[in-house]
C-alpha cells in the first residue's frame with residue numbers, strides 16, 4: 010500500500026536493527042544491562058507489539074511502556090461521577106467508544122447502558138452537540154477525555170455551543186496533558202529511563218518544544234516518533250546516536266507531521282477554553298501536579314462540574330481509594346504485565362480489572378493481544 014509500505018520495509022528494518030545493535034554495544038548495553046527506552050504514547054505501545062518490534066530490536070534494548078493511554082489512566086471516581094449524572098432527570102450521557110469499557114465501582118458506561126442508562130457512543134464532541142440540538146428538552150453531557158490530541162475538538166465544540174447559545178450541552182472534562190507525568194516519573198529516584206520516544210499525535214498539537222525540560226533539566230534524550238514500524242526503529246537508532254555521541258536533546262523523527270511549535274489553531278482553541286488544574290489524579294499513578302485541564306470560568310455554563318455541582322476531588326484524597334492492582338508499576342517500568350498475578354487470569358480485555366487492560370493501547374492489553382506474555 011502506497012505511503013505505508015515504505016514505512017514497513019523489512020530490508021530497511023534489518024539494516025536499522027544492525028545499526029541499533031552496533032550502537033547499543035558501543036553504549037555498553039547488553040541483555041543483562043539493557044538500555045531502557047520509554048515510549049510515552051499508547052499508540053506506540055500498540056505498534057511495538059503489533060509489529061513485534063520488541064522482538065526485532067536486540068536484547069540490549071528494553072521498552073518501558075509509559076502512561077500515554079488516556080483511557081488507562083482515567084480514575085474510577087470520574088467514571089462514577091459521570092454515571093451519577095444519569096440519575097438526574099432528562100440527561101443524555103455521550104462518550105467516545107474507548108471510554109465505554111473503563112470500569113467504575115458501579116460498572117462501566119457500557120454496562121450501565123445495557124442496564125438502561127441513556128449513554129450514547131459518539132465519534133466526536135460535535136456529534137454530542139448535534140444530539141443536544143435535536144433534544145432541547147434534555148441535558149446532553151459529553152465525557153471529555155484524552156490528551157492534547159482530543160482536547161482541541163472539545164474546546165471547539167464548547168466555542169460552537171457558545172456561539173449558537175446551546176443551553177443544554179456541557180462537558181465533563183477529564184482532559185490531561187503529557188509533559189507533567191513525564192516530569193513526575195523522572196522525579197522518582199528509583200526510575201532509570203535512558204531515553205524517551207515522544208508521542209506523535211500529541212506533539213502534532215503542542216510541538217516538540219514542551220519536551221525541552223526532559224533534556225535540559227533531567228539530561229535525557231527525546232525523539233518524537235511516528236507510528237509505523239520503521240518510524241519507531243529509526244527513533245530508537247536516533248536515541249542511541251545521542252547516547253553514544255554524548256548529546257542530549259529533543260529530536261523530531263516525525264517531521265512529516267510534527268513541528269517545533271505545534272498547531273497554532275489547535276493551541277489557540279485550547280488556551281481560550283481551558284486552564285490548568287492544580288492537580289489531577291492518574292489511575293495507578295496518583296495525583297500529578299498541573300496535569301489536567303478544566304474549563305475556564307468564562308465558559309462555566311458548558312462545564313458539567315459547574316452545572317451539576319460536581320466539584321473535582323480525587324478518589325485518593327476523597328475516599329481513600331487506591332488502585333489495588335500494580336498497573337502503576339507497569340507504567341513506570343518497574344514491572345512487566347506478566348509479573349502481575351492477575352494478568353491473563355482474572356484480568357483480560359473482556360474483564361479488565363486494572364487500567365492497562367481496558368484499551369487496546371494499554372500495555373497489558375497489547376501483551377495479551379500480541380502474545381508478549383509468552
Ligand code: SF4
Pocket residue numbers: 334335336339346349350351352353356362363364365366367373
Ligand atoms: S494485568 Fe490487569 S491488574 Fe495487572 S497490571 Fe495489567 S491491567 Fe493492571
